Amino acid sequence: MATIGVTRGLGDHDLKVHDSNIYIKPFLSSAPEVRVYDLSKYEHGADDVLILATDGLWDVLSNEEVAEAISQFLPNCDPDDPHRFVYFHAQDLVMRARGVLKDRGWRISNDRLGSGDDISVYVIPLIHGNKLS
Structure with a gap:
């Protein structure tokens, strides 16, 4: 508002x-x-992540769009790079939500408006939850 x-x-x-x-x-x-998610109930792989983000992301991208972006991006990253979630995945999601500056403002895919709100994104790997059991 x-x-x-x-x-x-x-x-x-x-x-x-x-x-x-x-x-x-x-x-x-x-x-x-x-919402509570019991990490110890499941076995997680290296590509299983939790996305924690502000409304600046969720106002313009759906759960499905975020999941698709992550699943497209993960196979292209070195799984041994400890910074891949922060430097690559989180930044990629922020840029997708912000969009690109065009003559009619910030735009994302399908010429939709990009986020004008603050965008904070955490991509949290769940594989470390395997050690809880």
């Missing part, structure tokens, strides 16, 4: 959408969505 700042959004009950009388607070929740 071109107004919300994270710290203001959680505490400012009188915050309104820019140039309107619409209060922001009914659209926000300070209760996070929590």
